[in-house]
Amino acid sequence: MCLAIPGKLLEIFDENGLKMGNIDFAGSVSKACLEYVPELEIGQYTIVHAGFALSVLNEEEAKNSFDAWDDLIDRANAEGIEVEKLERPD
Amino acid sequence: MKYLDEFRDPVVARKILNEIHAVTTQPWVIMEICGGQTHSIIRNGIDQVLPKEIELVHGPGCPVCVTPLEIIDRAVEIAGRPNVIFTSFGDMLRVPGSHKDLFMVRSEGGDVRTVFSPLESLKIARENPDKEVVFFAVGFETTAPGNAMAVAQAAKEGLPNFSELVSHVLVPPAMEALLSSDANRVQGYLAAGHVCTVMGWDEYDPIAKKYKVPIVITGFEPMDVLDGILHTVKQLEAGTHKVENRYARIVEQGGNQPAQVLIKDVFEIANRKWRGIGEIPVSGFKISKKYAAFDAELKFSVDDIHTEEPEACISGVILQGLKKPHDCPAFGKECTPQNPLGATMVSSEGACAAYYKYQRILSE
Amino acid sequence: MDFPEALSCPLPILSHDTVQLAHGAGGKLSNEMIDKIFLPRFLNSTLEKMEDQAVLENPGGRIAFSTDTFVVDPIFFPGGDIGDLAINGTVNDIAMSGAIPKYLSVGFILEEGLPFETLHRIVLSMEKAAKLAGVQIVTGDTKVVNRGSCDKLFINTSGFGFVPENVNISASNLDVGDKILLSGTLADHGMAVMTTREGLSFQSTVESDTAGLNHLVQDMLAVSTNIHALRDPTRGGLATSLNEFATSSEVGIQLFGDAIPVKENVRGACEILGIDPLYVANEGKLVAIVPSNIADDMLSAMRGNEYGKSATIIGEVTDKHPGIVAMLTGLGANRIVDMPVGEQLPRIC
Numbered sequence: 075m076c077l078a079i080p081g082k083l084l085e086i087f088d089e090n091g092l093k094m095g096n097i098d099f100a101g102s103v104s105k106a107c108l109e110y111v112p113e114l115e116i117g118q119y120t121i122v123h124a125g126f127a128l129s130v131l132n133e134e135e136a137k138n139s140f141d142a143w144d145d146l147i148d149r150a151n152a153e154g155i156e157v158e159k160l161e162r163p164d
Numbered sequence: 165m166k167y168l169d170e171f172r173d174p175v176v177a178r179k180i181l182n183e184i185h186a187v188t189t190q191p192w193v194i195m196e197i198c199g200g201q202t203h204s205i206i207r208n209g210i211d212q213v214l215p216k217e218i219e220l221v222h223g224p225g226c227p228v229c230v231t232p233l234e235i236i237d238r239a240v241e242i243a244g245r246p247n248v249i250f251t252s253f254g255d256m257l258r259v260p261g262s263h264k265d266l267f268m269v270r271s272e273g274g275d276v277r278t279v280f281s282p283l284e285s286l287k288i289a290r291e292n293p294d295k296e297v298v299f300f301a302v303g304f305e306t307t308a309p310g311n312a313m314a315v316a317q318a319a320k321e322g323l324p325n326f327s328e329l330v331s332h333v334l335v336p337p338a339m340e341a342l343l344s345s346d347a348n349r350v351q352g353y354l355a356a357g358h359v360c361t362v363m364g365w366d367e368y369d370p371i372a373k374k375y376k377v378p379i380v381i382t383g384f385e386p387m388d389v390l391d392g393i394l395h396t397v398k399q400l401e402a403g404t405h406k407v408e409n410r411y412a413r414i415v416e417q418g419g420n421q422p423a424q425v426l427i428k429d430v431f432e433i434a435n436r437k438w439r440g441i442g443e444i445p446v447s448g449f450k451i452s453k454k455y456a457a458f459d460a461e462l463k464f465s466v467d468d469i470h471t472e473e474p475e476a477c478i479s480g481v482i483l484q485g486l487k488k489p490h491d492c493p494a495f496g497k498e499c500t501p502q503n504p505l506g507a508t509m510v511s512s513e514g515a516c517a518a519y520y521k522y523q524r525i526l527s528e
Numbered sequence: 529m530d531f532p533e534a535l536s537c538p539l540p541i542l543s544h545d546t547v548q549l550a551h552g553a554g555g556k557l558s559n560e561m562i563d564k565i566f567l568p569r570f571l572n573s574t575l576e577k578m579e580d581q582a583v584l585e586n587p588g589g590r591i592a593f594s595t596d597t598f599v600v601d602p603i604f605f606p607g608g609d610i611g612d613l614a615i616n617g618t619v620n621d622i623a624m625s626g627a628i629p630k631y632l633s634v635g636f637i638l639e640e641g642l643p644f645e646t647l648h649r650i651v652l653s654m655e656k657a658a659k660l661a662g663v664q665i666v667t668g669d670t671k672v673v674n675r676g677s678c679d680k681l682f683i684n685t686s687g688f689g690f691v692p693e694n695v696n697i698s699a700s701n702l703d704v705g706d707k708i709l710l711s712g713t714l715a716d717h718g719m720a721v722m723t724t725r726e727g728l729s730f731q732s733t734v735e736s737d738t739a740g741l742n743h744l745v746q747d748m749l750a751v752s753t754n755i756h757a758l759r760d761p762t763r764g765g766l767a768t769s770l771n772e773f774a775t776s777s778e779v780g781i782q783l784f785g786d787a788i789p790v791k792e793n794v795r796g797a798c799e800i801l802g803i804d805p806l807y808v809a810n811e812g813k814l815v816a817i818v819p820s821n822i823a824d825d826m827l828s829a830m831r832g833n834e835y836g837k838s839a840t841i842i843g844e845v846t847d848k849h850p851g852i853v854a855m856l857t858g859l860g861a862n863r864i865v866d867m868p869v870g871e872q873l874p875r876i877c
Contacts, residue, residue, distance in 0.1 A: 209861020
C-alpha cells in the first residue's frame, strides 16, 4: 500500500487555485499538490503519494537514524568485523 | 536517489540484521500491516535471512486486496455505461470482479483511463463537461487526503460531472479486529509508515495497551524494515508494548493536520466490508452528506449485484495471517498472477502474488 | 524540441496539407506522395525501379528474416519517434541472430487527416536510422484508412540480412558457467514513452535509447563467433528475455542485483510510478550470453562501441534452479525474477 517517494521541491505555482509544485525525483520531475505541506520550501525534500506531498522530510531525524546505525557499525568494528561507514546525504 | 539509496545500503542492512539475530532468543510472530512493506520484505529477501524464530505474517494493507467484490462489480457496471469516463489508479484495473475486470470493460468499449493522481481525473472532468467522470477512490489513510482534495476542489470549481466511487479503509480498526480474533497469532506490529504520515500515531496507543502488543512505526526501505523488526523484537524480548516511531524522518506524532481537517470535511467514518475478512465496524470512509452530490454510489444506482467469490480461494485467512499462500491448494495451480482467483494474487503486493513472484528458491 | 534534419529538409510542396483517403487509392495523389515524401528519402537503385517487388542478389548462405509492427503512442517521444523505432526494431531483431541486416520493406497505415509535416518528419528519421544501420529500404506500401480506424499512423517493417558462417546464436544454447553481458542501462525507452503520456504530469528528462545495434553485434562477433545467445530486451524487458533463455536452455540464471545499471533519472521515474526496470522495454540494448573464457574480451569490445559504452556483466548461467531467473539481493537472499503479467501500469500501492 501507499507507495510514497522522497523528492526535492524545485518550484511552486498555482493551478486552478491549488498550490502545486514541481518535484525532482533524481532527474525525473513530476507535479504534486502542495496544499497539505504549507511549510515546504524550495530545496526541501518531501514525500509524495499519488500526486500529493504529505510530509516535509526531517533531516535531523534522518541524521539520528544514521547515528544509531553508525553505532551498530562501531560495535561491529569493535568486535573485529570490518564495516565501512555509511554514505550520508549531504 | 537522495533519502532513498542511503536506506538501501546492504552493509548497514546486514549490521541491523546481525543485531536482530543477536537479540532474538525465542519465537515471535510479527505482522507487517502494509503491502508496501511486504513488497520490500520479499523483494529484498528479508524473510529469508531473518532468524528462524521470527515469523513474518503479511497483513491486509493493500487496497487492491481488501476492496470488496461488490465495489469492484459496481465499478465494472458504472465503467461500462456509455456516457461515463471511468478513471482509476493502475492498480485496480486487473482486480477481478464476479465476472470481469476493468480491463475487460475497456476492451468492450468502455472509456476506462489510468490516472496517477485524483487531480488528473478532475482535469478530465473539466475537459469533458458533457461526460460523467468517475474516480475510483480506493486506498488507506495515505490516499485519503488526495481523494478528499479532488472532491473538495470539484465542489469549489462547480464540476457537477465529477464523482468518486469510494472504498476507503482504515488501518487501526483492522489491527484491532485481527488482535481480538480467537485465532490471532500476531504478537507485534510493524505499523504502516505512510498511513501514520497522514494520521499520526495517537490511535495506536490504546491498541498497544489493550492487547499488550508492541507497535513500531516502520518505513519501507530495507534498512527501515529491518530496523522496525529489530525494535519490535527488542520490545517483545523485554516484554514491553509501546508505540515506537522508527520512521521519524517522515512521521510526526500528530500526523498531517491540514490533511486530517479536509478528510474530516469530505468523508465520514463508516462500516466497511474487507474482502476476505468481512465487515469491520467503523473501518472506513464514505463521502459525507455535505458532498453527497459527488458520491458515485448515490449518483449511479446500481442494482442486482450478486457477488461470487471462487470457492477454492483462502485469501481471507491469508489476509488474517492464519495461513501462508503455499498452504492454499490452488496456489500456483488454478490461481496464478495471470489468472488470479483471489485479490491477494492480483496486487503485486498481495501476499500470494508476492510469494508467487519472489518465493524463495528451495533448491539452494 | 529541435529537429535540425527537418529544417535542412523542408516539407516538399504538395497539393494537400494532410493525408487524404485518395493518397492510398493508387492514383495521382498516391504517386505524388511517393515521389515527394518517400522516394527522395529512401532512394536506392532497387527502389527507384518502382517495381511491385524488389529483386535482390543472393550471396548464398543463411539469411535471417524478421518482421515487426509499430503502433507506439505517442508517435514522437524524447529521444526518438515511431520512424527510427520501426527501422531499429527490425534491424535489431535481424542482428540478434548475428546476421548483417541488408534490406527492409516498409508498410505504412496512415489515418486520414494525418498532417504531411508529421509524416515527413517520421520519414526523415527513418532515413537517418536506415543510413546509420547501413540498410536499404527496397520495397514499400502505403494504405490510408478512415479517421478513427487507426491512431495517426502504424508502420510495419520486415527485413533480412545474411548470417556469417560459424555463427549459431540461439536462446537454447546457454551453458552452465556462461556469463551474462548487458550492453547498457535498462528501461530508458519504456520510461521515456510512459512519462510522456498524457495524464502523468511528468516533465521527464528520460530519453529513449532507440538505436540500431547491428554494428555492435559485428564488433562482438569480431572477438569471437562463439556467442551463445543474444537478444534485445524490448517489450517485457530484461526479465522476459532472460526467462525465455532459461526455459529454452533448461538452465538457471543467476543475476547479481547491484550490477544491473539503470540511469538515475530513469530510476527516479520508476520509483515514483512503482515500476520495476527489469520489466520495462528497451530499444537500444542487448543482452548476450557468452562462455566465461571470452567474457572479458567481449566486454571490452562492447565498451568500444558507442552503444555498448556502459556494458557490464550482470550474472551467470547456473545448473541450480533450471528454468528460473533469480537475483541476489544486497542481504544475500535470492529472489525469483518471474515473467511479467500484462502491461506495466503506474501504481500507488
